[in-house]
Amino acid sequence: MEIVKTENLTFEYIRRDEEDNVEGITTAVDDVSLSVEHGEFIAILGHNGSGKSTLAKHINAILYPTEGTVWVDGNDTKDPDKLWTIRNTAGMVFQNPDNQIIGQVVEEDVAFGPENMGVPTKEIWERVEESLKVVGMYEYRKSSPNRLSGGQKQRISIAGVLAMHPKCIVLDEPTAMLDPIGRKEVIDAVRGLNEVEKITVILITHYMEEIVHADRVFVMDKGHIEMEGTPREIFSQVEKLKSLRLSVPQVTELAYKLKKRGLPIPDGILTTDELTEALKRCR
Amino acid sequence: MFRDITLGQYYPVDSCIHRLDPRVKLFGTLIFLISLFLTDNFIGYIPALIFLISVIALSKVPFKYMVKGMRAILFLLLLSVVCNLFLTRGDVVFSWWKLKITKQGIELAGFMAIRLSFLVIGSSIMTLTTTPNQLTDGLEKGLGFLKIFGVPVHEVAMMMSIALRFIPILVEETDKIMKAQMARGADFESGNIVKKAKSLIPLLVPLFVSAFRRANDLAMAMEARGYRGGKGRTKLKPLKYKGRDAVAYIVIFAYLSVIIALKVIF
Numbered sequence: 001m002e003i004v005k006t007e008n009l010t011f012e013y014i015r016r017d018e019e020d021n022v023e024g025i026t027t028a029v030d031d032v033s034l035s036v037e038h039g040e041f042i043a044i045l046g047h048n049g050s051g052k053s054t055l056a057k058h059i060n061a062i063l064y065p066t067e068g069t070v071w072v073d074g075n076d077t078k079d080p081d082k083l084w085t086i087r088n089t090a091g092m093v094f095q096n097p098d099n100q101i102i103g104q105v106v107e108e109d110v111a112f113g114p115e116n117m118g119v120p121t122k123e124i125w126e127r128v129e130e131s132l133k134v135v136g137m138y139e140y141r142k143s144s145p146n147r148l149s150g151g152q153k154q155r156i157s158i159a160g161v162l163a164m165h166p167k168c169i170v171l172d173e174p175t176a177m178l179d180p181i182g183r184k185e186v187i188d189a190v191r192g193l194n195e196v197e198k199i200t201v202i203l204i205t206h207y208m209e210e211i212v213h214a215d216r217v218f219v220m221d222k223g224h225i226e227m228e229g230t231p232r233e234i235f236s237q238v239e240k241l242k243s244l245r246l247s248v249p250q251v252t253e254l255a256y257k258l259k260k261r262g263l264p265i266p267d268g269i270l271t272t273d274e275l276t277e278a279l280k281r282c283r
Numbered sequence: 284m285f286r287d288i289t290l291g292q293y294y295p296v297d298s299c300i301h302r303l304d305p306r307v308k309l310f311g312t313l314i315f316l317i318s319l320f321l322t323d324n325f326i327g328y329i330p331a332l333i334f335l336i337s338v339i340a341l342s343k344v345p346f347k348y349m350v351k352g353m354r355a356i357l358f359l360l361l362l363s364v365v366c367n368l369f370l371t372r373g374d375v376v377f378s379w380w381k382l383k384i385t386k387q388g389i390e391l392a393g394f395m396a397i398r399l400s401f402l403v404i405g406s407s408i409m410t411l412t413t414t415p416n417q418l419t420d421g422l423e424k425g426l427g428f429l430k431i432f433g434v435p436v437h438e439v440a441m442m443m444s445i446a447l448r449f450i451p452i453l454v455e456e457t458d459k460i461m462k463a464q465m466a467r468g469a470d471f472e473s474g475n476i477v478k479k480a481k482s483l484i485p486l487l488v489p490l491f492v493s494a495f496r497r498a499n500d501l502a503m504a505m506e507a508r509g510y511r512g513g514k515g516r517t518k519l520k521p522l523k524y525k526g527r528d529a530v531a532y533i534v535i536f537a538y539l540s541v542i543i544a545l546k547v548i549f
Binding site: 060084087088091098105107112113115116117119121124160161 | 500503504510
């Protein structure tokens with residue numbers, strides 16, 4: 001069974017004026033059907049306003065579809081009895097690290113999720129220790145979140161979700177507010193979750209570099225899924241990505257330009273190493 | 284510079300007062316305050332003084348930190364002394380022009396001064412030895428019985444701890460907005476009070492907008508992590524009474540009975 005499955009998911013934001021009359025309808029997600037298998041690393045890519053964050057909020061039952069259905073681990077998100085099961089199955093990490101940390105001490109924040117689930121005290125301590133070690137923040141367990149860097153705070157948020165032992169973690173642009181070092185810390189932690197802990201990861205981002213390690217990539221634009229495939233398949237279509245206002249990683253761009261000038265380089269180069277190998281073969 | 288701001292004035296050392304359950308400290312402070320109002324003569328203050336001095340000694344907090352709290356009420360203290368001194372009727376000891384100082388006035392002024400200082404020192408011992416976190420936990424658990432009457436104890440405690448968490452963030456944000464506006468020529472310093480207050484409006488509007496946005500985000504993040512109120516929640520650090528807390532309760536009740544006994548006798 002798929003961990004996440006959507007069928008003809010449509011979501012409309014309805015704007016109302018002061019007298020509650022409908023002013024206009026914005027379709028943020030338009031007829032999206034996708035399915036995610038257990039243990040996959042999925043990246044959802046899109047420009048601002050492409051509907052990717054709205055889609056993410058459906059997986060955690062924060063938003064409900066206007067039309068269509070979303071299933072998380074077989075549970076329909078519209079079923080009110082399953083709400084808390086769904087939220088414990090699919091954890092969510094948000095963009096702004098400051099606005100999702102509740103505790104005044106790191107370990108207390110990580111414990112917030114398990115506390116809500118009614119986990120016994122002794123087990124909470126075990127979960128806190130384990131999750132902080134996974135994201136490499138165990139030595140900061142007694143610190144105040146205010147003293148940490150953005151990347152560290154975001155890793156705490158990930159640990160907080162991890163402590164709930166979810167089957168799937170949705171990360172909604174977790175690196176958008178971070179500097180390059182913080183971004184690398186967070187992405188490394190996310191890859192660890194997927195590769196070592198075998199948790200399904202759905203990463204929402206507009207940074208191309210971050211999707212290189214994904215198993216599958218969905219590219220969204222104007223509420224639709226425009227492209228779907230492995231990172232290599234996606235990156236080999238440089239022209240199409242550009243038409244969706246997305247830029248490819250520098251090395252892919254360089255390879256693409258060299259190829260256009262007539263060098264025999266394969267499509268979809270993802271890393272510097274691959275490009276050097278390809279260039280060596282050219283000589 | 285604002286990153287380490289904490290409400291209250293917690294003084295971090297390890298003492299037996301620090302280790303007490305926050306509920307004991309809250310209850311003890313309450314009893315101490317009540318005892319001060321029960322007493323109406325100087326003899327009653329002798330056990331209060333002994334109690335206060337022994338708690339201060341046990342808490343290992345330097346005495347000057349307690350006196351710091353006094354500075355805030357210095358004006359109030361002086362006002363009460365002066366009023367009591369000159370406005371009490373009785374046997375005149377000293378008079379000059381229309382002002383008369385009476386024997387009863389001197390007694391009352393001294394009495395009030397002692398009561399006020401004991402009040403402030405007594406409650407500052409609690410804030411000096413208890414972290415804001417422990418305080419909210421203690422309030423939540425200690426006042427838990429109010430739930431029967433429909434008081435949302437858990438919700439209030441949660442609001443308090445979230446407020447504490449966001450104070451440094453909002454202070455930092457205020458600083459940022461202020462600097463951004465000063466860079467564009469805003470003036471927060473010159474002018475009279477009215478002008479100064481008016482110049483704060485362009486500061487407060489963006490601050491409020493951002494505070495609401497943060498509140499919205501936080502609510503969503505809390506829900507996503509399965510928060511649904513206090514029901515069925517467990518705790519990472521549950522409050523549990525230990526042996527020393529029982530001893531503290533006995534001491535507090537012994538103190539209260541001494542005060543009541545003195546009140547009955549004299």
